Amino acid sequence: MLAKRIIPCLDVNAGRVVKGVNFLGLRDAGDPIEIAKRYNDQGADELTFLDITASSDERDLILHVIEAVADQVFIPLTVGGGVRKVDDIRRLLNAGADKVGINTAAITNPDLVREAAERFGCQAIVVAVDAKAVNADNSRWEIFTHGGRRATGIDAVEWAVKMADYGAGEILLTSMDRDGTKAGFNLALTRAVADAVSVPVIASGGVGNLQHLVDGVTQGKADAVLAASIFHFGEYTVRQAKEAMREAGIEVRL
Amino acid sequence: MKVAIIDYGMGNLHSVLKSVQVVSDSGTEVFLTSDPDRVVKADKVVFPGQGAMPDCMRELRAHGLAEAVLETTRSKPFFGICVGAQLLFEHSAEGDTAGLGIFPGNVLRFGHDLHDAHGERLKVPHMGWNRVFQTRPHPLFAGIEDGERFYFVHSYHFAPDDSALSLAQSEYPERFSCIVGRNNIFATQFHTEKSHRAGLQMMKNFLAWDGCV
Numbered sequence: 001m002l003a004k005r006i007i008p009c010l011d012v013n014a015g016r017v018v019k020g021v022n023f024l025g026l027r028d029a030g031d032p033i034e035i036a037k038r039y040n041d042q043g044a045d046e047l048t049f050l051d052i053t054a055s056s057d058e059r060d061l062i063l064h065v066i067e068a069v070a071d072q073v074f075i076p077l078t079v080g081g082g083v084r085k086v087d088d089i090r091r092l093l094n095a096g097a098d099k100v101g102i103n104t105a106a107i108t109n110p111d112l113v114r115e116a117a118e119r120f121g122c123q124a125i126v127v128a129v130d131a132k133a134v135n136a137d138n139s140r141w142e143i144f145t146h147g148g149r150r151a152t153g154i155d156a157v158e159w160a161v162k163m164a165d166y167g168a169g170e171i172l173l174t175s176m177d178r179d180g181t182k183a184g185f186n187l188a189l190t191r192a193v194a195d196a197v198s199v200p201v202i203a204s205g206g207v208g209n210l211q212h213l214v215d216g217v218t219q220g221k222a223d224a225v226l227a228a229s230i231f232h233f234g235e236y237t238v239r240q241a242k243e244a245m246r247e248a249g250i251e252v253r254l
Numbered sequence: 255m256k257v258a259i260i261d262y263g264m265g266n267l268h269s270v271l272k273s274v275q276v277v278s279d280s281g282t283e284v285f286l287t288s289d290p291d292r293v294v295k296a297d298k299v300v301f302p303g304q305g306a307m308p309d310c311m312r313e314l315r316a317h318g319l320a321e322a323v324l325e326t327t328r329s330k331p332f333f334g335i336c337v338g339a340q341l342l343f344e345h346s347a348e349g350d351t352a353g354l355g356i357f358p359g360n361v362l363r364f365g366h367d368l369h370d371a372h373g374e375r376l377k378v379p380h381m382g383w384n385r386v387f388q389t390r391p392h393p394l395f396a397g398i399e400d401g402e403r404f405y406f407v408h409s410y411h412f413a414p415d416d417s418a419l420s421l422a423q424s425e426y427p428e429r430f431s432c433i434v435g436r437n438n439i440f441a442t443q444f445h446t447e448k449s450h451r452a453g454l455q456m457m458k459n460f461l462a463w464d465g466c467v
Contacts, residue, residue, distance in 0.1 A: 001385070002376070002380065002382050003382055003383045005382050074269065074273050074448060075449075095268075096266065096268045096269060120305065121306060123305075123381070123407045123408075124265075124304075169381070169407075198378060199377055199378070199379065200379070200382070221374075221375075
């Protein structure tokens with residue numbers, strides 16, 4: 001049976017892995033190549049790099065990071081952050097990325113997703129959907145941009161379905177109302193999107209312990225779970241996360 | 255020894271190149287090429303492929319490489335990966351495309367509305383790490399456990415007419431053939447270059463293989 005995937009996420013700023021500490025700012029967490037190799041050795045099923053570099057003259061640094069990682073790590077690599085046009089995707093794929101995540105640009109220009117999927121294949125295109133609840137009983141969710149500050153009025157479930165129709169091979173779903181809280185995924189949101197789309201869904205945002213990963217799969221019906229801080233801070237290894245999932249009866253690659 | 259990786263313009267082959275280089279010894283030259291002459295003069299050939307099969311077939315012909323592939327499959331140790339494996343068959347349902355016809359059989363799409371034994375819905379593409387059950391012994395399985403997981407990403411899979419061609423199967427949810435081979439040809443639906451240690455071991459076995467089974 002197909003294994004559920006565990007995907008560590010690395011935030012990369014100007015070629016270095018960074019992590020936010022209690023929303024107080026970014027701290028250098030090390031060399032992305034070393035960290036990628038460590039997660040690979042621990043049995044990560046894929047790696048995701050989120051490029052958060054703000055200054056445009058440092059944006060190409062991510063390409064060098066991906067090239068170096070792809071030389072040494074033989075598992076799938078996804079890169080997202082700042083992807084605006086087809087040429088951005090081409091450059092990331094040429095650097096060694098297997099998949100490229102499109103986020104805000106999919107909202108401003110949905111045809112980019114269609115064009116990219118036709119050009120590079122659906123398997124290479126991940127659409128990132130950042131959503132949070134817009135009603136009190138957590139049953140309606142909208143897409144938010146700008147780190148969760150700006151509402152778009154777009155229904156998250158309908159949007160995910162549309163993006164899969166446009167050619168997204170996978171949906172990376174982030175619970176924006178949970179991101180950074182360590183309170184676990186928004187499971188109702190995850191379940192609603194996973195049930196609605198025909199392509200795999202990666203759950204993201206809010207993981208604080210290993211039970212949250214289990215819940216994302218068993219209750220949220222996610223095909224993969226993504227986490228950053230629980231791995232970066234050394235609280236858990238990827239291996240421990242997989243063992244916890246296996247104990248809960250989930251198929252994993254160990 | 256010269257190992258040619260056939261480059262017909264369908265996506266980035268950096269990982270494929272690196273994954274072969276990392277398991278090769280100093281006397282082995284591994285290179286990407288779109289030159290049919292260099293392909294037929296190599297000692298071993300790796301034939302990758304990603305994206306849609308109609309595009310792959312068109313680009314293969316546009317680069318004048320279809321003949322070179324046919325010629326090398328007749329004589330040299332030959333390793334097809336993903337769409338590079340699908341192209342060896344007669345026909346694909348993806349865009350109603352004629353393949354190279356080296357193996358009798360078709361490439362089919364996974365069905366819609368798939369469910370596993372527990373009633374859980376299965377998504378397409380079939381994406382992730384799945385078990386590979388060896389159905390026939392083969393030198394390329396050396397050091398690889400029966401049921402080992404490899405990385406798959408595909409919506410279409412090959413179905414050989416002759417079950418003797420099938421060397422391994424996976425399940426999604428039905429059993430499907432995921433490695434085919436005959437004599438000097440070996441071809442996988444999964445991506446060895448993305449399958450961590452098991453993928454590298456299989457490629458290492460290929461480099462040591464004389465093409466006999």
